[in-house]
Amino acid sequence: MPTREIYWNIDAHALIYLFFAMALVVFGYGIYIRYKRWVKGRDDVRWDQLKTRLKLVNRYALGHARILTDRYSGIFHLFILFGFIILFIGTLVVMVHADFNVHIMQGWFYLYFQSLTLDIFGLLAIIGILMAMVKRYLFKPARLNTSIYDGVIFTALLAILITGFLLEGLRIAGTNDPWALWSPVGYAVSLLFASMSQVQLEFWHGLLWWSHMFLAFGTVAYIPYSKLMHMFSAPANIFFQSLKPKGQILEPIDVETAETLGARKLTDLTWKQMFELDACTECGRCQDVCPAFAADQPLSPKNFILDLRNHMHTQALEGEEQPDVVGLSIKAETLWACTTCRACMEACPVFVEHVPSIIDFRRYQVMELAEFPETMQEATRSLEARGHPYKGTQASRTDWYRDLEVPEMANSSDVEYLFWVGCSAALDERNQKIARAFAELLNRAQVSYAVLGSEEKCTGDPARRMGNEYLFEMMAKENIEVLDSYEVKKIITVCPHCLNTFKNDYPQFGGNYEVKHHSEFLEELLEAGHLNISKELKDSITYHDPCYLGRYNEVYDEPRLILEKSGGEIKEMDKHKEESFCCGAGGGRAFAEETGTRINHLRAEQAVDTGASVVATSCPFCMTMMEDGVKAKSEGVKVLDIAELLAQATKKE
Amino acid sequence: MKIAVCIKQIMDPEISPRDFKIDADAKNAVLGKNPLVISTFDENALEVALQYVEKNSGEITVFTYGVAKSEDALRKALAMKADNAVLLESTKEAGWDSYQTGKVLAEGLKKHGPFDLVFFGRQAGDSDAGIVGAVVAEELGLPLVSFVTTINQKDDKVFFDRVTDEGRERVEASPPLAVTVTNDEGNTPRIPKVKDIMMANRKQISKESVGELPASDFMEIISLDIPSSDVVCEFLDGNEPADKVNRLVEKLKESKVL
Numbered sequence: 001m002p003t004r005e006i007y008w009n010i011d012a013h014a015l016i017y018l019f020f021a022m023a024l025v026v027f028g029y030g031i032y033i034r035y036k037r038w039v040k041g042r043d044d045v046r047w048d049q050l051k052t053r054l055k056l057v058n059r060y061a062l063g064h065a066r067i068l069t070d071r072y073s074g075i076f077h078l079f080i081l082f083g084f085i086i087l088f089i090g091t092l093v094v095m096v097h098a099d100f101n102v103h104i105m106q107g108w109f110y111l112y113f114q115s116l117t118l119d120i121f122g123l124l125a126i127i128g129i130l131m132a133m134v135k136r137y138l139f140k141p142a143r144l145n146t147s148i149y150d151g152v153i154f155t156a157l158l159a160i161l162i163t164g165f166l167l168e169g170l171r172i173a174g175t176n177d178p179w180a181l182w183s184p185v186g187y188a189v190s191l192l193f194a195s196m197s198q199v200q201l202e203f204w205h206g207l208l209w210w211s212h213m214f215l216a217f218g219t220v221a222y223i224p225y226s227k228l229m230h231m232f233s234a235p236a237n238i239f240f241q242s243l244k245p246k247g248q249i250l251e252p253i254d255v256e257t258a259e260t261l262g263a264r265k266l267t268d269l270t271w272k273q274m275f276e277l278d279a280c281t282e283c284g285r286c287q288d289v290c291p292a293f294a295a296d297q298p299l300s301p302k303n304f305i306l307d308l309r310n311h312m313h314t315q316a317l318e319g320e321e322q323p324d325v326v327g328l329s330i331k332a333e334t335l336w337a338c339t340t341c342r343a344c345m346e347a348c349p350v351f352v353e354h355v356p357s358i359i360d361f362r363r364y365q366v367m368e369l370a371e372f373p374e375t376m377q378e379a380t381r382s383l384e385a386r387g388h389p390y391k392g393t394q395a396s397r398t399d400w401y402r403d404l405e406v407p408e409m410a411n412s413s414d415v416e417y418l419f420w421v422g423c424s425a426a427l428d429e430r431n432q433k434i435a436r437a438f439a440e441l442l443n444r445a446q447v448s449y450a451v452l453g454s455e456e457k458c459t460g461d462p463a464r465r466m467g468n469e470y471l472f473e474m475m476a477k478e479n480i481e482v483l484d485s486y487e488v489k490k491i492i493t494v495c496p497h498c499l500n501t502f503k504n505d506y507p508q509f510g511g512n513y514e515v516k517h518h519s520e521f522l523e524e525l526l527e528a529g530h531l532n533i534s535k536e537l538k539d540s541i542t543y544h545d546p547c548y549l550g551r552y553n554e555v556y557d558e559p560r561l562i563l564e565k566s567g568g569e570i571k572e573m574d575k576h577k578e579e580s581f582c583c584g585a586g587g588g589r590a591f592a593e594e595t596g597t598r599i600n601h602l603r604a605e606q607a608v609d610t611g612a613s614v615v616a617t618s619c620p621f622c623m624t625m626m627e628d629g630v631k632a633k634s635e636g637v638k639v640l641d642i643a644e645l646l647a648q649a650t651k652k653e
Numbered sequence: 654m655k656i657a658v659c660i661k662q663i664m665d666p667e668i669s670p671r672d673f674k675i676d677a678d679a680k681n682a683v684l685g686k687n688p689l690v691i692s693t694f695d696e697n698a699l700e701v702a703l704q705y706v707e708k709n710s711g712e713i714t715v716f717t718y719g720v721a722k723s724e725d726a727l728r729k730a731l732a733m734k735a736d737n738a739v740l741l742e743s744t745k746e747a748g749w750d751s752y753q754t755g756k757v758l759a760e761g762l763k764k765h766g767p768f769d770l771v772f773f774g775r776q777a778g779d780s781d782a783g784i785v786g787a788v789v790a791e792e793l794g795l796p797l798v799s800f801v802t803t804i805n806q807k808d809d810k811v812f813f814d815r816v817t818d819e820g821r822e823r824v825e826a827s828p829p830l831a832v833t834v835t836n837d838e839g840n841t842p843r844i845p846k847v848k849d850i851m852m853a854n855r856k857q858i859s860k861e862s863v864g865e866l867p868a869s870d871f872m873e874i875i876s877l878d879i880p881s882s883d884v885v886c887e888f889l890d891g892n893e894p895a896d897k898v899n900r901l902v903e904k905l906k907e908s909k910v911l
């Protein structure tokens with residue numbers, strides 16, 4: 001029966017168990033010091049819904065669903081990961097067969113698995129490592145920072161694999177293995193040793209065998225002290241990911257009882273927020289997609305996480321004397337550069353949640369220290385006093401429909417939908433046209449709706465994203481009271497920020513509504529035949545996905561369908577849908593001074609580069625940003641909301 | 654140093670012109686749904702006082718004269734970290750007579766005083782009169798330093814930086830005195846911390862009724878209206894720029910602008 005001689009040429013092989021135990025002790029200690037730090041964080045339950053979580057691990061850890069979005073990196077990572085998994089199983093097979101005396105390593109299993117499969121996967125692992133080295137050392141993508149430790153890991157892994165094949169070759173040569181051809185790589189290597197004497201073969205085999213063992217056990221022991229840690233922490237982090245809706249990334253604070261509002265010290269974060277720092281593989285994909293980083297603003301989501309990690313491993317985490325994170329490890333300006341666009345979180349292969357941590361630190365700066373950019377302070381004051389963030393606006397909330405037939409809640413009964421206009425569409429002169437176009441469409445389709453008019457106030461979204469949870473909570477409760485008084489059940493809005501707040505934030509405060517963005521609603525009206533295209537647009541249109549509509553609420557198709565049905569020819573930008581590039585207005589940034597390049601100019605350039613004659617969007621904040629940016633880049637390109645375009649296309653002659 | 658800051662609650666001056674309405678019969682502006690805020694220069698005055706106390710020492714009491722709702726303004730001042738607050742409560746909206754307001758405030762200040770420094774905004778954001786500070790100074794017999802932006806103390810000397818028509822000057826003066834404050838980069842009012850807002854909501858405000866004051870002897874509003882402005886746009890004919898300029902000059906002469 002096919003098999004091979006185990007522990008050929010090796011005396012006292014049982015010593016490996018001693019050495020392995022030693023490696024495990026070092027390994028365990030490394031894990032233990034990390035663990036001791038993680039558990040200093042606040043509580044959070046991330047182990048409910050076991051089945052869903054395991055499915056996610058299967059899809060994203062084993063299945064590489066996100067890693068493969070960069071095809072090359074995904075493939076080499078698959079090669080390395082599965083190469084080592086199969087080789088590890090092969091090693092277990094030897095142990096079971098030789099030391100537990102359960103004879104499995106024989107027959108077809110020996111030939112197909114233990115010989116052929118192991119050889120193939122070992123070779124794939126070597127190819128994978130070489131591919132990774134080519135990427136890191138030759139192509140040097142900007143997202144990767146390379147240190148000596150990367151070299152150590154490559155060398156160790158390669159050395160394990162190469163010594164493994166050399167050993168196999170030496171054994172084949174030394175034992176005249178009749179099944180040698182089933183181990184093609186080992187057999188090829190054995191040909192190199194054809195001229196060696198038996199003594200030489202045994203000498204080199206012995207030496208390499210022990211070297212191979214020490215390398216492998218040494219690497220195991222090294223795991224928790226290196227980037228290799230991610231082989232455990234990354235799948236675990238995928239397991240612990242948030243199962244809430246994508247748009248619900250912030251948790252309320254009990255302002256009355258909270259010891260600290262937001263995060264001052266690292267341990268004001270949850271254990272999960274601390275744990276994920278050790279799951280980061282430093283791949284830098286978050287940095288690659290970050291609009292603030294692209295615009296040379298002081299934020300790299302990767303460095304944010306790595307600086308926090310460094311803080312976690314070098315600073316005291318005990319007691320109240322532990323240092324402030326902001327100022328020591330993170331610069332305040334880094335926090336304020338984030339547009340909360342979620343591109344980093346969408347790109348991260350291991351599901352690090354950058355934005356909630358940024359907001360937690362903002363919360364402390366705003367609520368406990370009252371230290372934040374002056375223009376954002378101005379917006380905050382305005383929110384408090386006036387219920388909108390625009391100080392000195394010339395418009396009132398009812399201006400935009402002075403000459404239109406728009407019913408108000410206070411004077412209507414039995415209204416099906418509340419049309420929530422939002423501050424930007426109500427008060428910004430340009431964006432009032434969006435509200436007007438949408439109201440015209442509603443009238444045309446004879447929808448039963450009304451607006452709140454002067455009773456409408458900001459949803460509180462900018463306050464929440466800027467970190468002023470206290471103000472947000474007050475505004476949310478006030479709005480919920482008004483909505484309750486009119487028994488509002490269904491809301492439609494032209495603003496994705498309002499949409500997200502109603503849909504994902506208000507349920508945390510007892511406000512539950514059926515909320516639709518105007519793109520979803522208009523698409524339904526078109527589909528049902530309540531709106532009919534009378535004049536095709538015949539424009540080439542590029543559509544900019546608003547972050548709070550796309551990545552936060554996964555509405556990608558409806559706006560495009562509306563444009564297509566209106567006769568527009570869609571020319572996609574390179575970065576669209578899940579990969580859309582923020583306009584720069586989110587996270588309270590609409591109210592902040594920009595330093596460096598302007599994010600909206602970068603995005604406008606991408607839009608203009610498509611050659612489309614119209615840039616369409618479906619968010620009034622994006623509108624302001626895109627219009628400003630497009631004006632600077634190109635004359636003649638129009639920026640229009642989908643409602644404005646559809647109103648044109650459905651106009652009755 | 655015992656410090657008083659007098660503040661006024663006014664209708665938000667930042668509201669849209671379309672939301673600003675007046676009641677011609679009552680000869681007053683209509684509040685409606687418009688927000689109420691602390692008059693802007695008064696916030697600057699409070700900020701200057703707070704900065705002075707932080708650098709040196711002292712206790713700040715804020716005063717306001719107004720109806721019960723004015724309490725909100727005092728709470729906000731407490732949130733900014735004033736120590737005490739006094740509401741000189743009237744049953745009716747305070748009128749537009751600055752002299753009367755000054756007298757009411759002076760009485761309150763006498764009762765709770767004496768104060769070393771009494772701060773005012775240089776003028777209220779609604780009436781823009783700029784009289785109350787001077788009236789109170791007169792009533793209390795205090796010297797007045799006006800248009801101050803910052804206060805510094807060296808040893809026992811107090812220096813006031815003030816804005817004048819010619820530029821800026823530094824004045825040395827010894828308390829007790831009254832100070833009116835104008836806005837400046839350095840005295841942008843602070844945003845209160847959330848803990849301080851919550852503390853302010855629990856603080857005691859001393860309320861003293863001043864009842865309803867008799868009609869003013871000094872001032873009467875005869876009529877109140879929003880000035881209307883009509884804009885007429887006319888395009889001038891002419892082929893050459895020179896023609897157009899001539900036509901423009903003619904037009905301007907016709908309408909007696911030139």
